[in-house]
Amino acid sequence: MFVKLTPQEIKRYNRNLWGIVIGCFSFFVLVLLCVNFGLFGALPSFRDxxxxxxxxxxxxxxxxxxxxxxxxxxxxxxxxxxxxxxxxxxxxxxxxxxxxxxxxxxxxxxxxxxxxxxxxxxxxxxxxxxxxxxxxxxxxxxxxxxxxxxxxxxxxxxxxxxxxxxxxxxxxxxxxxxxxxxxxxxxxxxxxxxxxxxxxxxxxxxxxxxxxxxxxxxxxxxxxxxxxxxxxxxxxxxxxxxxxxxxxxxxxxxxxxxxxxxxxxxxxxxxxxxxxxxxxRAVLKKDVQRIFQEKSITKPDGTPWDLDRDGLRIYTTINYDMQQYAEEAQREYMKQLQAQFKDHWKGFNLRKAIKNYDLLIDQGMRRSDRYRALKQHGKTDEEIKEDFNTPAQMEIFTWHGDIDTTMKPIDSILYSKFTLRNAMMSMDPTTGYIKAWVGGIDFKRYKYDQVRMGTRQVGSTAKPFTYAVAVDNGYSPCMRVNNVPDTIKGYGADWCPRSSDTKPGMLTLREALAYSQNWITAHVMKEVTPTPVVTLIKKMGITSPVPEYPSICLGTFDASIYDMTGAYSAFANRGLWTEPTYLLRVEDKNGNVLYENKARVVQAMNEQTAYVMTYMLKGVVEQGTGVRLRYKYGLNNPIGGKTGTTNDNSDGWFIGITPQLVTGVWTGCEDRDIHFRTLHLGEGSNTALPIFALYMKRVYGNSSLGYKRNVDFAPPKNGLTITLDCNSYDQQQQGTDEVDKKLGF
Structure with a gap:
């Protein structure tokens, strides 16, 4: 049943309806205007x-x-x-x-x-x-x-x-x-x-x-x-x-x-x-932040740049493929080496066999995140030790992938101590540009960067510095020295090094370096004295302390892989040390350059000395401690290098040079008291050199990188005054001796 409305009622109904519609619309427009003018919260400006x-x-x-x-x-x-x-x-x-x-x-x-x-x-x-x-x-x-x-x-x-x-x-x-x-x-x-x-x-x-x-x-x-x-x-x-x-x-x-x-x-x-x-990447981030702070590089409004939020573009010298090759080479060989290390110590009573065993484990426990967390929760040392001796679920690193296991935390400290560490750096000696940087074995667990931040005793990789000073004073690589002990006096206590692998008889300086003979190296140090050697070492970019003692000729000082690799680049670069460089420039998200880096260049030695040293370092690979590169890895192209092994085989080094690339490799444990017990396994030719070899084989295998096997070190533009042909040198020496006899000397 419909109710018939009068015209007045219809008119009033329509008026009310339109009033509601217009009112709602007006209210909507009013609210919209309020929103537009920011009364319910500021809206972005045109600039925003x-x-x-x-x-x-x-x-x-x-x-x-x-x-x-x-x-x-x-x-x-x-x-x-x-x-x-x-x-x-x-x-x-x-x-x-x-x-x-x-x-x-x-x-x-x-x-x-x-x-x-x-x-x-x-x-x-x-x-x-x-x-x-x-x-x-x-x-x-x-x-x-x-x-x-x-x-x-x-x-x-x-x-x-x-x-x-x-x-x-x-x-x-x-x-x-x-x-x-x-x-x-x-x-x-x-x-x-x-x-x-x-x-x-x-x-x-x-x-x-x-x-x-x-x-x-x-x-x-x-x-x-x-x-x-x-x-x-x-x-x-x-x-x-x-x-x-x-x-x-x-x-x-x-x-x-x-x-x-x-x-x-x-x-x-x-x-x-x-x-x-x-x-x-971790080192680079800290460096960029430090550079911005030191040079007061800020945004236009004066606020500091935020690397995590501001979309900066950081251009580096790292080559993507070469970085991948370096990490692959590390993984490939360290699997084998870690297995050797494990077998080497199998069955030994570690507490008796390792010096300061209890102290090392206690220090490792106290430096752990677990120990700090327990301390923050108010646990006593006795309670903490009980916790560390209670089996717990944990994830541990292996070269075959991370694994979940149940282990006493104190045993995980020992496991970590017996995990070999490794690091390497590769650079272009002419530009100083670093192409690959491997700071450790697993950043997730071992965050300490061993390339730049870590310093270890350099061992025999320091010997070329002493020989370079000798060459700079006119010594020929063909000069023969009797390989017998030679005591050096005048620097406190008398000093004469030990020699674990002696080649008897008269050896040339090139042979002495090739076979890493301590006695002849000490004899050369006695002749040139420590001060000029330290001066050269500093010119070649070593920033860690190097005391003026004769023993530095055998590498008793500590240095980083970064510094040592950079130093060897001077041999390959005609005597010019170019600062190892990894940061080129930083731009904002719009491409504006905020910072641009320029490498320092120092004339560390003359061109002839550098060339003669490349000749001597090639001897290490051709006939000496680095010969494994040739017979095992097939690298028969012009390569020089030097192995290094420190006391008790705690550190193994190899630094290899080519005209286009210089690469340093180090291997050792976190603590120097844990190491291979024999020279055969612990020397640098076994712990470091293979990684260099595997890396270089990959580099040479990628022709697009431009590294050629047939490129040799270029001789000095003005020729040589030092004789490298030992037959000619021997004849010259014989002639000199005959003249001396005639003159009554």
Missing amino acids: LENPKSNLASEVLTEDKQVLGKYFVQNRSNVTYKQISPNVINALVATEDNRFFQHSGIDFGRTITIVFYNIFGHKQGGSTITQQLALNLFSGQERSHNPIKRIIQKLQEWIIAVRIERNYTKEEILTMYLNTVDFGAYNTFGISSAAATYFHTTPDKLTPDQAALLVRMVNAPSLYNPIRHPDNATTGRNFVLYRMKEEKYLTEGQYEEFKAKPLGINFHPTDHTEGLATYF
Whole structure:
């Protein structure tokens, strides 16, 4: 039954209805104006829109412009529109905002009909891509679940979306969106990081099925995570492929083809403790921070740069392939060497066999994170010792991969002490550019960098410094010296070195260096005296203390791999020491240069001395302690080098030189009291040289690197005054002796 309304009642009803409509509209406009003027929270200015703030990872770039690693709070790297595959754009638009190229930031038709879209299976959200960008990039807040706040938030999104559309092209909006979107786990932000993390590729190479998977993760990264939920990820990917087919980005056949493919995940999570050059990246970060502080390099507003947030680009000299070869060579040989070490000590009573055993274990315990944590919780020393003697679940490092095991924490200290450490550095002697830096064996557990920060006794790798001073004073490598003990006096107590592997008789200086003979080296030191040797060592870049004592000729001082490798580069570079360099420049995210590095160059010795020393160092490889390079590893090209083995075989060294590359390798345990018990196993030719050999074989095997086997050290431009031909030298000496006899000398 209908009630008939009078004309007056109809008029009053219409007036009330329009009043409500106009009132609601006026209220909506008023609220919109309040939002626009920032009464419910400040909106970004035009300047903010031009320079959106986001945590942007700083990238470490190799000399061949590959990303070696990143520093980040959020693992985010920006790419340009041209660096994004059209497959990603098509997948995103088809799924998230199919009218993206038609609207101006707000799709009112989409907003009104979104309910119907979802009913019919399109499952699209109400926000356009531009609105999502506004929320993600500028609002600084998550979606609120409070209805009133969400309405205000939605209006803010609308206003910001319209402003974004006025200031940016569609391509720029898509690029910003894809650079800022969160892909959930593994600290992955932006399409570049997502492509690298899940497919180990770059955004421009993403295929339709890969793009579909990543786009589906945008709305629910955890639900569609392909590592944790592969079934959900497959379903989500196939839905995006369906939407791409519906929007005509894929044909029916392509849709069926890609839908049938496996996910094809190539998982590479980015972590500061993983990937290439972990030790190098840690050292580099501290150096950049120190340089910025010392040189007062700040942002235009005076605030300091933040490597974890400001998207800096740090250009280094590291070569990506060579870094990989160095780490591969280390892994390959250290597996074998660690097995030798384990077998070598098998069955021994370690407490009796190792000097200061109890002290070493106690020190290791007190330096551990576990000990510090227990101390912070107020545990007594007795309680801590009980804890360390109680079996616990733990993960330990092995060269065959990390393993979970049950072990007493005190036994894990011993295990760590008996784990051999190794480090190496490789550099171009002419430019000083460091090509590879391996600071240790496992950055996750042993963070101490042994290349730059660590110093160890250098052993016989110091001998060339003494011989170089002799050569500089006119000594020929062909000069013969009787290999007998020679005591040096005048420096406190009389000193005469031991010699564990003596070659009897008269040896040339070249042979003495090749066979690493201590007595002849001491004789040469007696002739040249320690002071000029120390002077040369300092000119060649050794920064650690070197006392003016005769024993330094046998390497009784400590030095870093960084300094020693740099020093040997002077032999290969015509006597010029070029400061080892690994940082080239730092740029901000817009390409403005913030810092540029220039290496120092010092004339450490004359060109002739340097060339004669390369000739002597080649003797080490041709006939001496480094001959294993030839007969075992087949490196018959011009290579010089020097092995080094310290007292009790605690440290093993090998520094190899070619005209194009100088590489230093060190191996030893954390504590010098733990070591190989025999020279045969503990000498540098067994503990360090093989890693150099395996590395160089890989380098030579990659012709694109430009390192050639047939390149030899160039003689001095003005010729030689020192005789290298020993037959000629012997004849000259015989003639001199005959003249001396005639003159009555």
